[in-house]
Amino acid sequence: MGKLLKFEFAKLIKAKVFYICLFVSIAIVFIFGLVADADSPSVNSLYFFKSFTEFSLITTVIAIPICIFVCEDAQCGAEKTVLGRGVSRSKFFFAKYISSLIAYMLFVLITMAATYIFAIIKFNYYVDDTLVPFIFLVLLGLFMFHALFFAISTILGKNGFAIAMAILIPTILQLLMMLLEHVIDLENFSFQIFSFNDILNTFVRYTEWNKDLTWSTVLSIVYPVLFIGAAHEVYVRKEN
Amino acid sequence: MEYVIETKNLSKKFKTKLAANNVNMHIEKGSIYGFIGKNGAGKTTVMKLILGLLRPSGGEITINGSEDLNKQRARIGSLIEDPGIYKNCSAFENMKRYSILFNTSDAEIKAILKIVDLDKTGKKVAGQFSLGMKQRLGIAISLLGHPDILILDEPINGLDPAGIKQVRDTILRLNKEKGITFLISSHLLDELAKITTHYGIIRDGVLLEEISAKELMDRCVTNIKIVVDNPEEASKLLQTKKLINKYEIKDKAIYLYDSLDHPELIVEALVRDEFKVYEVSKNESAFENYFIERIGR
Numbered sequence: 001m002g003k004l005l006k007f008e009f010a011k012l013i014k015a016k017v018f019y020i021c022l023f024v025s026i027a028i029v030f031i032f033g034l035v036a037d038a039d040s041p042s043v044n045s046l047y048f049f050k051s052f053t054e055f056s057l058i059t060t061v062i063a064i065p066i067c068i069f070v071c072e073d074a075q076c077g078a079e080k081t082v083l084g085r086g087v088s089r090s091k092f093f094f095a096k097y098i099s100s101l102i103a104y105m106l107f108v109l110i111t112m113a114a115t116y117i118f119a120i121i122k123f124n125y126y127v128d129d130t131l132v133p134f135i136f137l138v139l140l141g142l143f144m145f146h147a148l149f150f151a152i153s154t155i156l157g158k159n160g161f162a163i164a165m166a167i168l169i170p171t172i173l174q175l176l177m178m179l180l181e182h183v184i185d186l187e188n189f190s191f192q193i194f195s196f197n198d199i200l201n202t203f204v205r206y207t208e209w210n211k212d213l214t215w216s217t218v219l220s221i222v223y224p225v226l227f228i229g230a231a232h233e234v235y236v237r238k239e240n
Numbered sequence: 241m242e243y244v245i246e247t248k249n250l251s252k253k254f255k256t257k258l259a260a261n262n263v264n265m266h267i268e269k270g271s272i273y274g275f276i277g278k279n280g281a282g283k284t285t286v287m288k289l290i291l292g293l294l295r296p297s298g299g300e301i302t303i304n305g306s307e308d309l310n311k312q313r314a315r316i317g318s319l320i321e322d323p324g325i326y327k328n329c330s331a332f333e334n335m336k337r338y339s340i341l342f343n344t345s346d347a348e349i350k351a352i353l354k355i356v357d358l359d360k361t362g363k364k365v366a367g368q369f370s371l372g373m374k375q376r377l378g379i380a381i382s383l384l385g386h387p388d389i390l391i392l393d394e395p396i397n398g399l400d401p402a403g404i405k406q407v408r409d410t411i412l413r414l415n416k417e418k419g420i421t422f423l424i425s426s427h428l429l430d431e432l433a434k435i436t437t438h439y440g441i442i443r444d445g446v447l448l449e450e451i452s453a454k455e456l457m458d459r460c461v462t463n464i465k466i467v468v469d470n471p472e473e474a475s476k477l478l479q480t481k482k483l484i485n486k487y488e489i490k491d492k493a494i495y496l497y498d499s500l501d502h503p504e505l506i507v508e509a510l511v512r513d514e515f516k517v518y519e520v521s522k523n524e525s526a527f528e529n530y531f532i533e534r535i536g537r
Contacts, residue, residue: 007340014329077322081381082341084291084320084391086313240293240320 004087004095011072012103018065022107025061026114033118044126045119052115053138053204062107062142063149063166066100070153071162080240089236097150097228104146108139130207137203137213140220145170145196147224151231170196194219242269243305244389244421245290250299252285252445259285261445262299267389267423267438272415274436275425278535282445283425284320287391290423291318304388317387319395323378327367331358331377334366335384342385349384356380356410372403379410390414391423396431404431411435429531441534448534460530464496464503466510467519474515481509493519 012018032052036043073079073096082092112135148169153162174195181191192198193215202216245267252260260282267273277283288294290301292313303312325334335349344352353359356376361369366377375395382390395411396404412435414420426432432439439456441448451459468474471489478484478494483506486497496506503520510517 003341007337010337010340011326014326014333016328072326076326077320077324078326079324080291080293080320080322081318081324081338084293084313084316084318085341085385086292086310086316087341088310239295240288 001091001095004091005099007082008095008099012069012099015065015069017068018103018107021061021065022110025107025111028061029111029115029118033115033122036123044124045116045122046126046128046131048119048123049112049116049131050134050204052119053112060167062104062145064163065107066104066146066149067153067162067166068159069100069103070096070150071157071159074157075159083240089238090232093154093232093235096154100150101143101146104142105139108142112138134203134206137206137217138200140217141200141203144199144220144223147227148196151227154231155234174198196223241266243267244269244303245423246302247286247290248300248302250286250289250301251297252282252289252294253297258445260289260296263442263445263447265440265447266450267421269421270415270419271437272411272422272424272435273438273440274432275423275440275442276427276429276432276531276535277425277442278427281442281535283442284393285445286442286447287318287320287393287423287425291316291320291391293320314385315387316389316391317382317384318391318393319375319378319382320391320393323374324381325366325374325377328365330363330365331361331369331373331380334377335380338381338384344384352380352383355383355413357406370403372399372406375399375403375407376410379407383414387420389421389423393425394427395424396426396428404428408435429528441531443535456530462497462500463523464500464506465519465521465523466494466496466506466517467492468494468510469516469518474510477513477515478506478509483509 029052033048036048073082079092083089149162149166152165152169153159156162156165174192174197177191177195177198184191193202193212199216199220202212203220206213243266245265247263247265250260250263250265251258263282263286265286275283275286285294289296290303292309300307301309303309304315306312326337329337331353332349335344335353336346339345339349350359353361356379358373358376358380361373366374369377379390379392379395382392392411396407399407408431411422411424415422415435424432424436433453436453438450438452440450466474471492471494475484475487475489475494478487484494484496484498488495488497500522503522507517507520
């Protein structure tokens with residue numbers, strides 16, 4: 001497993017697409033910050049930091065390198081070369097999952113750090129005790145998005161298709177939940193809580209613990225378990 | 241006989257199609273086994289089954305006499321369909337990346353790149369390589385970790401004559417110098433015939449025949465057939481006149497296996513001694529015909 005992880009990390013370090021997307025992501029932060037009104041009394045550093053995360057472009061941009069990274073081995077034939085040497089499919093799958101998760105989290109943390117630095121430079125410095133839980137909750141939400149992107153890429157195996165699906169599926173799920181809500185009108189219950197975007201938005205809006213937050217926390221753990229479990233099953237049964 | 245790869249009734253079914261049908265394959269240690277069949281005959285399927293890239297529908301595989309296949313597969317290098325190279329990396333970087341899995345030193349990487357004649361490609365990325373260079377890099381990757389066996393699926397497909405020669409020379413060198421056993425699939429009979437020691441002929445998923453190159457040559461040797469009124473007497477005459485040496489008589493005809501360059505001298509001698517010559521024919525494409533009869537047109 002150690003060798004497989006090293007193999008995957010060696011690939012990650014050379015993946016230009018990660019650096020390009022990281023640059024794009026940080027550039028978006030700067031553009032977003034530049035157009036924001038720094039003189040507005042309601043805009044402070046914490047507000048900018050949270051609202052940029054809510055803007056959630058970060059979840060779209062990161063889908064690209066993750067899908068390319070995961071699909072690359074299958075597309076170039078490296079997967080056959082490695083698996084043909086008797087390497088366990090499960091181990092190869094989890095090596096890919098762990099390395100892509102670490103890369104994803106680094107990507108997110110670097111973008112968040114850039115956003116925070118930009119926020120405290122340009123806007124009135126303000127911080128309260130919601131900042132640390134906010135960061136953890138957002139990371140939990142993005143952990144769910146990573147599992148989704150990883151599962152889609154593993155199952156589809158073609159990066160163009162995987163990128164398109166990774167971007168579309170959260171929106172499709174949100175639309176389906178809206179439709180379901182329209183058809184089945186339940187009192188005191190919104191189907192929207194199942195949508196990925198709603199889960200992330202619940203985390204972003206965090207001020208104090210509530211029922212929605214509990215639901216979102218549970219789902220952001222249940223979804224990755226389901227996605228990774230399903231993707232693993234598909235992968236080990238897959239034939240090259 | 242020591243077989244490095246042996247299959248017993250190996251089968252693979254894709255929905256309704258039986259891509260490999262009770263294949264019993266025997267690959268001897270140190271041999272170059274040419275796997276011959278038309279496109280879609282089942283060559284790649286059998287290779288993938290051996291490598292564990294496909295799950296068999298039935299049958300058994302043993303590698304180096306063992307059924308612990310994943311352990312034994314660590315001793316097999318392969319090049320199946322795509323060479324498995326990262327286009328944004330140089331030849332050395334590609335090898336270096338894979339070397340993580342096989343504990344290979346930089347010195348060994350350089351030595352392997354020299355074997356496949358890619359040691360002077362420098363920083364040129366693999367995406368800019370010619371098809372032949374990519375194939376050779378694929379072979380180089382498959383050589384990492386000192387494999388005993390190499391499985392190469394159509395390694396000369398799409399290569400120009402120079403590229404074919406380079407790959408062929410590499411295979412021969414590795415077989416002779418390192419004792420590596422090869423399983424090579426191809427539908428290019430002439431090219432395969434230059435290196436192969438054993439053949440397996442597959443058609444519609446069925447392994448029709450396994451034959452050594454020597455047995456094949458014995459069966460497919462070029463000959464001249466002479467149909468004459470008294471073959472026994474005629475052959476004695478030709479021997480006395482030292483016109484023939486190696487021959488056989490069957491079905492009232494003389495089959496000559498030497499003196500093939502001047503059939504006119506033989507006919508002249510027979511006619512002068514008043515033998516009646518009904519037919520003289522030269523069978524030159526026995527080798528190709530042998531395969532075509534089996535694999536189908």
